[in-house]
Amino acid sequence: MRAAVAGVCALALLAGPWARPAAAQGDTTQAGATPAAAAPATAPQDKQQEQQQRIERLDAEMKDSSAVQKRLAAEVAALEGDRAKLNEALLDTAIRVRETEGKLDASEQRLLLLSREAADIKESLEARRAVLAEVLGGLVRLGRRPPPALMVRPDDALESIRSAMMLGAVLPELKAETDLLASELAAQERVRQDTARERDALAELKRSLADERARTAALIEEKKNSLQQGEAALAEEKTRAAALAAEAGNVRELMERMETEISATRKAAQEAAQSEAAQGAGGSATDRLAALQNPGRLSPGVPFEDAKGLLKLPVGGAVLKAFGADDGYGGQEKGMSLGTRIEAQVASPSDGWVVYAGPFRxxxxxxxxxxxxxxxxxxxxxxxxxxxxxxxxxxxxxxxxMGRGPQLVSSAGLGTAQPILYVEFRKDGNSIDPTPWWATSESEKVRG
Structure with a gap:
């Protein structure tokens, strides 16, 4: 009902100061209109101008895109050959992407709340349609037939007293309804303006995220190109890894065979063992954090066991299922499932060597x-x-x-259409609880 009243008020305003000038303008336009014979002559000129404007817009967009590409190429070229600076730029960009994704989540939540508030106001107005119709009708009647003045004629005195008594009973309620209507219409307008501002902010965040993702892709490509391993050897390793994945029955078997039969993986395992032997244990939390902030390191900054409480979740989002939760099949979850944004960036939680990258069951x-x-x-x-x-x-x-929806077969039981990242920690082939490793601010997000 309130939406209808809002519409009536809006129409009343539009019918006042703006309706007559519009009509007058229409009359003037008609009176001073160009003869019909002149219209075909101007049509080609209008089309030509429109086409020219479209070409100019396309040129401007192409120039903007070209400028962005040149800027990214210059940044990457400046980092060429400097692995530490390349890593630092990549990590900084990853942080900005993560922060922008977080801001997008918050902005979308604010838009959702504003949408719900607008719906509540509309529902309230709709529910009071009949009451507000009576209020407006009463105001109209009072405007057309005002009560008689007391000091006019003696025979009007009785009617004046009766009118005053009726008005005394009706006007307070009428005023209360009018004030409520005005406040709800004002709230509706505020929500509309807030929604418009939030949508503008959301659009700007999306543009910023697109720029940061483009920069991340360029830096990742440059880092790939700087790898020492030959392309032919890497392609052969990938083929062999895919064959092993097809033969392996489970993850433990896959890891064992990879570390014995794939040279790149075997080398990674050997380097991990050498790093463990060279690393000292312990150190204060400040020292461990400092070790993890060196972008030029070629081995883990701190032993994984000592990284407890320091690691960040690989992606922003809520924990849908925690380690040890019921898996729906009579067992317990061996890892944790995170609901993410569409096409969200995934980061490595820890330093380490990639021993498998590809599809697996x-x-x-x-x-x-x-x-x-x-x-x-x-x-x-x-x-x-x-x-x-x-x-x-x-x-x-x-x-x-991440993609645009769940990629895991087992994620169907989570009842969500959003992308889901599965994270599992293993020690000597057995699943372990990852919770002690997460930084406090991240672990607090766990639900259920």
């Missing part, structure tokens, strides 16, 4: 990272993996991109 796209000392990290459910076999990745470095 119900896991979909599976990434396995050897974190050293018998620890492995499994990431599954991505649409695209952006790292290669044998590559050393840093904590926070982009390693994949």
């Amino acid at each position: 119900s896991y979909g796209q599976l990434l396995i990272i050897n974190a050293g000392n018998g620890y492995h990290i499994l990431l599954a459910g991505m649409d695209k993996i952006t790292v290669e076999l044998g590559q050393f990745v840093l904590s926070g470095e982009p390693v994949g991109i």
Whole structure:
């Protein structure tokens, strides 16, 4: 009902100061209109101008795109050959992407709340349609037939007293209804303006995210090109890894065979063992954080066991299922499932070597990272993996991109259409609870 009243008020306003000038303008236009014979002569000129404007817009867009590409190419060229600076730029960009994705989530939530508030106001107005119709009718009648004045004629005195008594009973309620209507219409307008501002902010965040993703892709491509391993050898390793994945019955068997039969993976395992032998244990939390902030490191900054409480979740989003939760089949979850944004960036939780990257059974796209000392990290459910076999990745470095929906067969039971990332920690081939490793601010997001 309130929406109808709002419409009546709006029509009343439009019918006032703006209706007559519009009509007058229409009359003037008609009176001073160009003869029909002149219209065909101007039509080609209008089409030509419109086409010219469209060409100018396309040129401007192409120039903008070209400028962005040149800027990215210049940034990447400046980093060429400097691995530490390349890693640092990649990590910084990954942080900005993660922050922008978080801002997008918050903006979308605010838009959802504004939409619900607008719906509540509309429902309230609709529910009071009959009451407000009576209020408006009463106001109209009062305007057309005002009550008689007391000091006019003696025979009007009785009618004046009766009118005053009726008005005294009706006007307070009428005023209350009018005030409520005005406040709700004002709230409706405020929500409309807030929604418009939030949509503009959301559009700007999406443009910023697109720029940061383009920069991330360019940096990842440059890092791939800088890898020492030959393309032919890498292609052969990938083929052999795919064959092993087809033969392996489970993840444990896959990892064991990869580390004995694939040279890139075997080399990664050997480097992990050497790193463990060279690393000192312990150190303060400040020292461990400082070690993880060196972008030029070629081995884990701290032993994985000592990284507890320091690691960030690989992607922003809520935890849909935690480690140890009921898996729906009478067992317990061996990892955790995170609901993510569409095409969200996935980062490596920890330093480590990539020992598998590709599809594997119900896991979909599976990434396995050897974190050293018998620890492995499994990431599954991505649409695209952006790292290669044998590559050393840093904590926070982009390693994949989510798709537009669930990629895991087992994710169907979660009852959500959003992309889902599965994360599993393993120690000597057995699944372990990853919770102690997450930074406090991240672990607080776990639900259920």
